[in-house]
Amino acid sequence: MRRAFPWFGLLLLTISFVRLVRLPGPIHPTPVPVVRGERPLVVVLDPGHGGADSGAMCGTIMEKDLTLDVALRAELLLRLKGYTTVLTRDNDRYVSLAERTAMGNHADDSLFVSIHFNDGQRAAASGVETYYAGQSAGPAGFFSWLSSWQRSASTPLAAKSESLARFIQAALVERTRALNRGIKSEQFYVIANVRHPAALVEGGFITNKSDVTKLTTTEYRQQIAMAISDGVHRHWEAARRDEPTLTLAAARPE
Numbered sequence: 001m002r003r004a005f006p007w008f009g010l011l012l013l014t015i016s017f018v019r020l021v022r023l024p025g026p027i028h029p030t031p032v033p034v035v036r037g038e039r040p041l042v043v044v045l046d047p048g049h050g051g052a053d054s055g056a057m058c059g060t061i062m063e064k065d066l067t068l069d070v071a072l073r074a075e076l077l078l079r080l081k082g083y084t085t086v087l088t089r090d091n092d093r094y095v096s097l098a099e100r101t102a103m104g105n106h107a108d109d110s111l112f113v114s115i116h117f118n119d120g121q122r123a124a125a126s127g128v129e130t131y132y133a134g135q136s137a138g139p140a141g142f143f144s145w146l147s148s149w150q151r152s153a154s155t156p157l158a159a160k161s162e163s164l165a166r167f168i169q170a171a172l173v174e175r176t177r178a179l180n181r182g183i184k185s186e187q188f189y190v191i192a193n194v195r196h197p198a199a200l201v202e203g204g205f206i207t208n209k210s211d212v213t214k215l216t217t218t219e220y221r222q223q224i225a226m227a228i229s230d231g232v233h234r235h236w237e238a239a240r241r242d243e244p245t246l247t248l249a250a251a252r253p254e
Helices: 004-022 063-080 097-106 141-145 147-176 209-215 218-240
Strands: 042-047 084-087 110-118 128-132 180-185 198-205
Touching: 042 063, 042 097, 063 084, 063 110, 063 218, 097 110, 110 147, 110 218, 128 147, 147 180, 147 198, 147 218, 198 209, 198 218, 209 218
Parallel strands: 042 084, 042 110, 110 198, 128 180
Antiparallel strands: 128 198
């Protein structure tokens, strides 16, 4: 009987250990508050370039590597805030613009953030800027000439995209202290063809010595990722409160 006690104790210890391992961890992301009947937001992060498409380069530093690193960091931060996230690529592979757009259009309640770094013709060019599409691509063929119809049809979406761009740009300047180049309207394919609020971030100039030196540090790339996360969250909170966001002064260029 005495010999049985040590074995019995060992058995209890083993059972306790197995139950402890199978218990869920104590740390969970704080869910984004959702109004009853409202579906959660999906954030689609698009690391620019990839695979054979290196993007801008400075020696061995390639845009495709920087965009992926920032996207992965931003995804983690957004997930910790409780958002659902989608990456158009999570490794070094080529993804066409049409495929990226399709991923951006897959979820009904989503927004799209494409991440890039600038390649300037002047070595002195520096700073951060964020783009949005002033109007959607619109229908092709017979109706394509109706530009006024396209503008009026896309105004609500363009306004939401501009709001997203402003919030991200303001957060970028706040986090990085980089030169504020403001927000700009441009018909880049990936943001012009997404049917949800979309913005394209240019997080610095790979052709600028000062910018690229900062971009090679994990601390600086983390700040860019945090700015994207902050901007998305602030935009979503403002949109849910239905507050006007188009007159923000924080994202005015210097």
